[in-house]
Amino acid sequence: MTMDCLEDVLGLVAQEASALVDLLSEQDDQVLEKIFTLMDPSALEKIGSLVNKKERASAIVEYFKTSDHVACRSFFESIYQYCEEIPFYLETTLVSIAGYAAGTNFTHTSDNDDASTSQNVKRPRIDHLQRYTEALKVMIRENHARVTQAVVREIHLNDTWVYVKQKNPPRGKDRTLPPQSYLDSFEGEESDRKVSVESLLKTPGRILMLLGQAGSGKTLLVHCLGHSWSENTFPSIHLLFLLEFRHLNLISQDLSLKELLFLFYPAREDDDEQSTTVFDFIRSNPQKVCFILDGYDEFRGKLTNPTELRDITDPNISVPMADLISGLCSRKILPECTMLVTCRPRDVSDMFGSPGFIACELQGFDQSAVREYAEQFFRKKGEEFQKKAINLLMENRHFLSMSHVPGLCHICCVCVDYLFSSDGILEHQLPRSLTELYMQILMAYLKRFSGRGTCNENLLKMNRTKVIEINQLALNGLEKSTLVFTENEVSPELQEFGVRSGILSCVMLKHQDGSSGCGFTFMHLTMQEFLAALHLMTSQNFTERQLKKKLNLKSRWTTKIDPKTVFTDSLTLYVCGLAADTCTSSLILLKGSEGASAWVQKRQGAVHDVLRGLAVSASQTGPKMVEWCRCVYETQDAELAKAICSRPQFELRNIRLNIIDMDSLAFVTTAADQAICLDFGGCSIDLECLETLPSFKNVDHLIFRSRKYDDKFAEALSAFLSKLKSLQQLDFISSALTDVGAAKLSRALKDCPKITHLNVSDNSLKDEGMRKIVETLSRLPNILSILMGKNSISTEGIITLVESVAACTSLKELHVEYVNSFAFSRAIKRSAFPSHKRLTPWGEC
Template structure:
């Protein structure tokens, strides 16, 4: 989990769940809602369940006496047009075993004792505009359910209570309502290994699964999403329990994995499967075709109407039998309605509902190719004009997604299109021919490919640079990869007219690197690829291997990359020697990884810029990097801030600086460098004529080091900017620098902010404008 600010910049990790409620990372002091976002399957619901579990044991928020949990989709299905806060709590959430009025009175007097969790804000589907919703402050007045929810989130109702709200990436909540923003990032490599050991207790099984995963980087990449990891592990578990020799190595796309999950569920629920373990996938699906079609029809109608909860009448109307339910894809859920329990149902997960909807669109002979395309380009649910929440879902069209805004539609549509692409890929033709008319499958496949070609032409030509910096371009690449069409991928590569593809802050997972590579491998030129602040990790680096020969700049800052990923990265970049700029800031690189990077610096004459700050590099790693810089005649910019190289590392960099022909910028900020290290760096500047900027912010240097820099400035005429922010410099050191500046004109700025210089002392020294206090 990562804290993000109002403009989506990462502000650090959350290691303990109680940190969700403290003051770290607060955006708006007056707001009360912690807004948690993440892609489908990344673990939002599991997080809230974990919080409830801890609260029930008294291990979370000791002052929270009441815990109310809601699925936001319930606000679509209230029988009443209007409800009050009291009804919401005690009619649709729990039945107190004591007097409800007495408990409600206590809650109103002590709102800080209440904790709400509200899951799936993106699943709200109403026919009103939130801009027209009035403010409600009375807990007894009935109002529209969504109006009640919004006033609760805003703090108009039950002010000072705590709320945790989850939603999928791309859903917006007005900042005035947001106290904190948190992004769920999924599994890193270490998390995956921990989960592997938790899931498979048997060590031989652990070793077997890990070996197979390592042999298929894309499967590893999919495992960065916890839901997909669970599905893959359940499939492995099934194969182990049936002593089957079947492997997952041949399964490439997520659609392949979901088809495999369906096969495992069907076989697991069928007694006949015990005697037919070698039954083919085609035969398995053919025997259960009608049941799968009934579930698919239900899923499709739900996707069309943004409906994710089904009552008993809807289940009966869809002719879904108890045997169909026993397959395990649809589960019964508890539902309070004030009159006892009523049977309601939902798919195991939204992604599964989207998969079944896609399955229905492909296999149903009554749906033509034209109708299939119309499903996601112009569908408006009958009788429901869908005046959607424009202020909250700006990406939602009032008329349904069109050819121009296909990739901006809500995620359940995007997922359905995604699985549609997977099911209509060439590798699924044999399976589909056993389930439906071969001619119609070919027509649907051709229509989908033609439509994707149209999307590529539209987006690549008209708005490519802006498009590639937003998530909808990520979805386009996902579709192209899932349909496994080289023709469309080549066209997309051919249409790239800009020199930079920017995926910064797009919530790109390691599995998405497969889609990126699928297109970039067909490029005929070199390009800049920016992937900062995502969740690439080591498996994503492996997935990018086929396109490193195309990249002159690769930015992988803040992506949970470890030494293993760095080893793969540097080995590939050394093969081609075309990389000019490499970003590895804020990862998990140690001295081992620093050694790999050092080899790249020394051997790759094209490398000009390197950012490797905020990692776990100590003195030894610092020495290796400094030695590599000393050998390089081309490196110009090196940013090492936020490591721990200490004075010994600083001495090594001082030696690298002496007579260096090209280095123009060097940052050793926040590296535990004391006066001793500072003195060596200052001394090295006497023999350097290339360095323009030196950052030494947040170290431990005092006036003695400052005096050395003042002396060298009288000799060095190349240095223009020197940052000594957050050190131990006093007025004495500042005066030494001012005296040196009187003798030189080449120096443009020396920054001494946040040192041991008072406001009065700084004011008295304002005459020298090149000193910034």
């Protein structure tokens, strides 16, 4: 283990105990005699009675586990000096613990010339590895500084959370593999279990996929992980390599793993011995190596199916980049290394179910995180400005919902700063959609370039040529799956405009010949998508037919047969948003030609036509319906929203819904001419998303079905049930509801007099929970049916239930857990249950 200092040498003895025992059991008696001189006579007497060499080695290690730090250090020093055939990774650990610095001589006095000769052979190898490791850490820190230079909010990896999403078990031939004992206990748990980002690298040897939508902070977090490694936070990882797919896209020739690593993290110039030593260590100790690959969704290719890989096991062989990365992820190359890949959620299937594969999903900001971020962003603006800006951000529903994504939170803060920039007076209409927000951001960047005191109309007129040029660059990049542009692809004038305005960022590039150069990226992928959409809506080069082909709804479900699509998630959203009336004037200014008004309105009409056509399609699945609602929400067209609500029920299954999704659903359902049923089955919904429920004006039936929905969820839901004025039916089924959650729901239902049907079947309710629900019936004058089957209610509890509901005049139907006929007869006789009411055991439903 290479490290600058060691805080717990005793802990290291325990950590490397197995390797130390194996090493000592292979040594000559003369070597063990040297170590015996460090031990107490009483311990030596016990060890002397052992005949088996492995047992003696084990006893030696056990002795030093409980010794002091001084004795432990001497133990490591003796092993390093006298032992032969020390594994390379253990050798680096020993030299670090024993206290040697790179480039110094071993100072322990030896009476054995062979030992001294051995030291002289070991020393250069270790020096090469130590020097490279230190240089690697410096490069990792420099990259971290570049990525975090404009970060507003300090990142704490131990307090940043991800949710374990899924586990892919071994498939096909891999089913014969032995269980991997190094996997953490959280692998295979339900997808909503939280773990810290820091914990992801605590256990080596795993393949991890870190999922998150654009702007969720994946790139920032992996660079923070790299920096944390450079500060010795992950002692089991000796070498860490962080590569970005956007840079790998620039490499067209085949490379070996060695060539790839030393291209981006080169060894000392003209030092082949160092690169050879380092790569030998990597090959011999893959469990000590970690690869972080950031942005698979930005990769122009698709990982090769491992079954199609040939001659890939040798890391010295040059292969296409997709094959090389696939070989690492499928454990055909360096099978025990740690892999962490970041991407968008829909690309998770490309991992082909690698053994030990774990997917974790980043979550967005909650309201407290939004406030904390805004406080940091506006801290230099003065207390009055800061307070006013934060109040706007927190009190405006649209700003707050969009701020749940960290990247969008930053953009919202920039927008708020821009809106208050003119004498502290809010002069512009507040954005109601993501597209309107980005239009304001564009104006803010143009004002940064042109200077203050310029109105929006003049900003677009003054910079029209440059905006058109950068829009075209954005679209060309998306069509070619390009995020990083070389100096030759961006004119000098556009470079100046883009960098000065803040739309473009300058980055250092590493070319495949090893040379470095300057490149340019958009300040964020979402900004590139918005500008590309702006070009589609204003360019004469695209016909309406071509435009319509660009409009497609992306499902949030993933399948293994899906081709890897272009890495854009929001292009369609922004095109739809630009079809809103509020964007018409800006599009006309950018179009700029005679007859621009009619041309722009015709193009906007074409977008609306496509969305109306999708509305009547019976093939739209729940996930695509959510995307459709997002698109309609961007247009802010209530008449268009009404078209989708011809279907009375929205079935949403096994997707994660965020606040913007919920706002979009509310916008669409509010436009309906009929009552709507929302059926959430297996969807992951953050509790703060439930705050949007009062906006669902026409929803009369809510269904929640999943073990994810527990007492905490029921409590959060209870706070808003009474605000759903149209609610008549509530199903909280096949969930994790207990008596505690039932009590919360019951209290809330007392303020919902329109409720006619209540279904709490297939939960974990007992007699107390049932009693709480029954007590609510007197406050529900319109209740017609109650379903309580498949719970844990006792026979006596069911009898009590039957007796209690018999007096409820409005109730027509009761479904309960299966009980025997004697119990039913007894209940009916005791309660005088009216014959016109239907009483059904669950087994007969």
